[in-house]
Amino acid sequence: MSFTDNPPLPSTDWDILITGSGIKQSLLAVALSRAGRTVLQIDHNAYYGGSSTAFYTHSDITTWTARVNAGHEAGFSHAELVGGVLGRGFTLSLAPDLVYWDSALLRMLRAADMAESFSWQAVGSWWVWLTDEEVAVPAAAAAAAAAGGGGGALLMDAGVKAAKAVAAGKKRWNKGRKKTAAAEEETVGEGEGAAVADPPPPLQEEGATTTLRKMGGFREVACTFEDVAWSKDLSDRDRGYLGEFLRFVMKHDSPDPADQKHRDIFTEYKTKPLTTLLTTLFPLPPSATTSLSSLSLLPTPPATTPLSTALPALARHFRSLGNIPDVRSAAALTVAYGGSAELCQVFSRAAAVAGGINVLGRGVSAVRPAEKEQEQGEEEAGGKQRRRRYKVALDNGEEIGVDWIIGSPSDLPSTPTPPSPAPQPTTTATEQPTALYRAAYILTADLPTLFQKKYADEAITPAAAVLMVPVAEEGGAAVPVYILARSWVTGECPRGHTLLYASTTHSYAAISTAVSRLLQSQEVPPGVLLSLFYTQTHVSPTNTGEDAEGVVYLAPEEPGVVFDDGAVEEARGVFGRIVGGGEEEGFMRLPENARRLLDEMEEA
Amino acid sequence: MASREEAGAPKLSSSVKLVLLGEAAVGKSSLVLRFVNDDFQENKEPTIGAAFLTQKCNLPTRTIKFEIWDTAGQERFASLAPMYYRNAQTALVVYDITKPTSLTKAKHWVAELQRQASPGIVIALVGNKLDLASSNAISANADDVDDAENEDRRAIPTSEAKAYAEEESLLFYETSAKTGENVQAVFEAIANAIPESTLKPRGGAGTGMGGGARSSANEGHSHAVNMADATRAAKEGCAC
Numbered sequence: 136m137s138f139t140d141n142p143p144l145p146s147t148d149w150d151i152l153i154t155g156s157g158i159k160q161s162l163l164a165v166a167l168s169r170a171g172r173t174v175l176q177i178d179h180n181a182y183y184g185g186s187s188t189a190f191y192t193h194s195d196i197t198t199w200t201a202r203v204n205a206g207h208e209a210g211f212s213h214a215e216l217v218g219g220v221l222g223r224g225f226t227l228s229l230a231p232d233l234v235y236w237d238s239a240l241l242r243m244l245r246a247a248d249m250a251e252s253f254s255w256q257a258v259g260s261w262w263v264w265l266t267d268e269e270v271a272v273p274a275a276a277a278a279a280a281a282a283g284g285g286g287g288a289l290l291m292d293a294g295v296k297a298a299k300a301v302a303a304g305k306k307r308w309n310k311g312r313k314k315t316a317a318a319e320e321e322t323v324g325e326g327e328g329a330a331v332a333d334p335p336p337p338l339q340e341e342g343a344t345t346t347l348r349k350m351g352g353f354r355e356v357a358c359t360f361e362d363v364a365w366s367k368d369l370s371d372r373d374r375g376y377l378g379e380f381l382r383f384v385m386k387h388d389s390p391d392p393a394d395q396k397h398r399d400i401f402t403e404y405k406t407k408p409l410t411t412l413l414t415t416l417f418p419l420p421p422s423a424t425t426s427l428s429s430l431s432l433l434p435t436p437p438a439t440t441p442l443s444t445a446l447p448a449l450a451r452h453f454r455s456l457g458n459i460p461d462v463r464s465a466a467a468l469t470v471a472y473g474g475s476a477e478l479c480q481v482f483s484r485a486a487a488v489a490g491g492i493n494v495l496g497r498g499v500s501a502v503r504p505a506e507k508e509q510e511q512g513e514e515e516a517g518g519k520q521r522r523r524r525y526k527v528a529l530d531n532g533e534e535i536g537v538d539w540i541i542g543s544p545s546d547l548p549s550t551p552t553p554p555s556p557a558p559q560p561t562t563t564a565t566e567q568p569t570a571l572y573r574a575a576y577i578l579t580a581d582l583p584t585l586f587q588k589k590y591a592d593e594a595i596t597p598a599a600a601v602l603m604v605p606v607a608e609e610g611g612a613a614v615p616v617y618i619l620a621r622s623w624v625t626g627e628c629p630r631g632h633t634l635l636y637a638s639t640t641h642s643y644a645a646i647s648t649a650v651s652r653l654l655q656s657q658e659v660p661p662g663v664l665l666s667l668f669y670t671q672t673h674v675s676p677t678n679t680g681e682d683a684e685g686v687v688y689l690a691p692e693e694p695g696v697v698f699d700d701g702a703v704e705e706a707r708g709v710f711g712r713i714v715g716g717g718e719e720e721g722f723m724r725l726p727e728n729a730r731r732l733l734d735e736m737e738e739a
Numbered sequence: 740m741a742s743r744e745e746a747g748a749p750k751l752s753s754s755v756k757l758v759l760l761g762e763a764a765v766g767k768s769s770l771v772l773r774f775v776n777d778d779f780q781e782n783k784e785p786t787i788g789a790a791f792l793t794q795k796c797n798l799p800t801r802t803i804k805f806e807i808w809d810t811a812g813q814e815r816f817a818s819l820a821p822m823y824y825r826n827a828q829t830a831l832v833v834y835d836i837t838k839p840t841s842l843t844k845a846k847h848w849v850a851e852l853q854r855q856a857s858p859g860i861v862i863a864l865v866g867n868k869l870d871l872a873s874s875n876a877i878s879a880n881a882d883d884v885d886d887a888e889n890e891d892r893r894a895i896p897t898s899e900a901k902a903y904a905e906e907e908s909l910l911f912y913e914t915s916a917k918t919g920e921n922v923q924a925v926f927e928a929i930a931n932a933i934p935e936s937t938l939k940p941r942g943g944a945g946t947g948m949g950g951g952a953r954s955s956a957n958e959g960h961s962h963a964v965n966m967a968d969a970t971r972a973a974k975e976g977c978a979c
């Protein structure tokens with residue numbers, strides 16, 4: 136805020152200067168402060184988050200839009216605000232990321248005692264736009280399969296454990312359901328036999344009602360055992376292949392000698408597209424392929440996504456699915472109040488709590504290596520002050536001495552040495568698409584179908600949902616448009632509104648098409664209060680790694696729908712380089728005295 | 740974790756997020772320390788690691804558990820994040836009665852809260868360091884006694900701040916974190932002033948937002964995933 140104090144910095148001498156307050160910078164600010172280093176974190180913007188920030192007022196958005204279009208926001212271009220004025224009570228995030236249950240971020244936050252610093256909400260359901268022709272109704276195929284006996288393990292419900300329950304030739308799913316709503320129990324026929332304590336649901340034949348929901352042209356993607364078992368769109372043969380495919384997804388990188396078969400398949404098909412693998416080994420109806428690929432959240436269509444990219448993305452989904460307490464139909468979470476924008480703010484506060492200093496609205500104007508004469512001067516002045524590697528001039532005229540400078544290249548205009556080719560780039564940019572078209576929409580209605588609880592036995596009502604609409608390129612294949620819908624319970628909009636975040640490598644027009652399909656799928660198509668379009672380019676990380684000694688260039692953030700776990704690993708790596716010898720293990724660890732304070736408070 | 744009444748008739752009982760705002764060094768952290776620990780430290784360094792505290796306030800009609808968020812020093816360099824004041828039901832806007840600029844800053848904060856905060860937010864304007872004013876400058880502490888210390892250092896008349904507070908419908912107190920004068924009174928007044936509607940047990944559809952504090956995740960809202968239980972589940976369930 137402009138009116139807050141701007142006194143001189145409490146010190147001109149710091150172990151570490153961090154420029155910027157994006158995810159990686161903020162993570163490092165906490166980690167290094169907690170490890171006892173003196174940390175100064177500055178950001179030339181007057182807000183936290185950098186390219187993962189959130190906007191709260193209309194002028195926040197118009198200011199940013201103008202900066203983007205003037206070329207002042209690295210990695211962003213072509214911003215366009217359409218429609219009305221943002222009123223009170225909205226949070227529009229540039230990074231409304233999904234976080235998988237099985238993710239490096241969550242593991243790190245638990246270890247850092249920070250998981251509970253956020254309000255985690257469930258991403259409840261996935262939906263795909265399917266035309267009627269795409270949805271196979273496999274009556275004949277089902278009969279054939281009954282004879283052929285294609286029983287595979289269904290892994291969706293319980294992950295890898297289900298694999299043990301394969302029973303070839305059986306028409307029934309042998310995986311016992313752990314927890315079933317009473318209503319569903321009743322639909323399970325008596326025919327199963329008294330010996331089975333917890334009978335699995337029968338397949339279609341007893342007329343079990345499907346648990347898969349429809350919403351206009353959108354169909355829900357199967358996410359539980361009963362979804363697959365009772366789906367009207369799958370034959371038993373399809374179910375068999377699906378089960379086998381999911382087993383392969385879970386085991387493709389398993390070190391177990393028994394899984395050699397899966398590893399071999401992976402090695403053979405690694406560079407081939409996902410669809411090639413599916414059509415060759417696991418022939419599934421087109422609707423199932425589309426549904427599966429929507430779970431990858433990858434920007435490329437399954438026909439061009441190499442298996443080496445698709446499988447890890449699918450594996451993180453299925454390894455997460457069913458594990459979130461009280462909401463077994465969910466695989467992913469999201470952080471209320473703006474997704475990763477909230478992460479940045481909470482991390483920066485945590486850094487301050489651990490003794491770091493954050494300064495907004497201040498940048499670096501020049502960096503130079505400290506010289507010998509200054510060393511003498513300092514020794515005369517204090518004696519105890521060590522000579523720092525760099526002298527850094529800040530844009531308000533203050534000068535500080537630091538040993539380490541961490542930031543993204545765009546935040547460090549003046550580098551101590553001309554950046555040489557990075558010795559070890561920390562990321563590779565190989566299959567990265569060049570531009571991601573993104574949009575945020577504010578709708579003037581709730582979309583209740585999207586945010587309903589799926590099962591009565593779930594205690595958590597979801598706050599977000601994912602929709603995928605394949606939109607054909609001119610004369611080409613369909614490219615996915617992903618829409619992340621967030622309800623007002625995220626705290627990001629008032630009741631009676633919904634936020635949509637769309638992204639695709641196709642075009643702004645494809646986003647409009649996808650969003651209007653969603654709007655038209657509602658009984659009363661909701662109005663759009665405003666929309667913000669922008670293009671995010673992946674800046675190729677030529678300049679990452681450590682250039683001059685003590686200067687760490689962070690790779691640009693990866694734009695996408697899912698939180699990039701690579702950010703955690705990169706921050707961990709930088710932390711290790713800085714603290715060195717044996718202390719690497721302490722990444723983000725709460726110091727003992729702070730732990731005690733927290734515990735005392737909890738008892739109070 | 741739940742604040743159960745030990746005995747007697749059921750009383751209204753609720754957790755309330757309280758934030759402190761104001762210029763650096765006006766005594767925000769000292770007020771919290773006085774309220775929570777009944778303690779005062781002269782020239783103390785900011786306590787690293789203590790930026791979130793809880794303290795119960797027992798009133799005849801209600802029990803309020805304050806979840807007190809301190810600034811962690813972030814007010815100094817324009818770096819208080821929106822997450823700090825978000826969902827605050829009450830705010831203490833503090834100035835130093837010996838420092839005129841600090842009241843100007845306080846007024847800015849009040850305006851900002853009125854513009855951005857939840858409509859029902861209860862704001863108290865607090866003029867701190869009352870012990871430095873003449874009528875209060877009788878030293879309780881022999882070490883402090885010298886002529887300079889006994890001088891009346893008040894720079895902001897009570898009437899001026901009071902008139903402003905009335906205009907803006909703020910609670911108003913002058914306090915001393917050092918002597919403890921009026922500190923309990925401020926928090927009690929706030930606890931009394933919170934509208935009943937804000938105190939209703941939460942958990943109906945749509946209120947599932949933890950405050951971002953460590954303890955908020957356990958409130959059992961129907962939208963927030965409980966990471967405490969979740970951690971256990973993750974340890975048991977990781978078979979792959």
Ligand SMILES: Cc1cc2nc3c(=O)[nH]c(=O)nc-3n(C[C@H](O)[C@H](O)[C@H](O)COP(=O)(O)OP(=O)(O)OC[C@H]3O[C@@H](n4cnc5c(N)ncnc54)[C@H](O)[C@@H]3O)c2cc1C
Pocket residue numbers: 191224225226472626629821822824825826827828851852853855856857858860937941946947948949950960
């Ligand atoms: C100076 C300032 C700046 C702000 N900046 C931002 C900003 O940048 N971004 C932003 O998102 N918000 C910001 N806020 C907060 C925002 O303006 C609203 O206070 C907040 O979004 C609540 O919205 P509401 O009025 O719909 O409250 P409601 O949802 O109606 O809630 C009313 C009250 O109930 C409380 N409440 C609701 N649910 C819970 C729960 N589960 N647990 C505990 N308490 C609960 C809230 O604290 C609130 O006081 C700011 C506030 C201030 C004071």
Ligand SMILES: Nc1nc2c(ncn2[C@@H]2O[C@H](COP(=O)(O)OP(=O)(O)O)[C@@H](O)[C@H]2O)c(=O)[nH]1
Pocket residue numbers: 761762763764765766767768769770780781782783785867868869870871914915916917918
């Ligand atoms: N005389 C006097 N000094 C106070 C009082 N409250 C705080 N101080 C002193 O003012 C300084 C700043 O206090 P602090 O609580 O850190 O202020 P904050 O920056 O607003 O949190 C410290 O040296 C305190 O000892 C008070 O009521 N009277």
Ligand SMILES: [Mg+2]
Pocket residue numbers: 767768769785809810811812
């Ligand atoms: Mg303080």
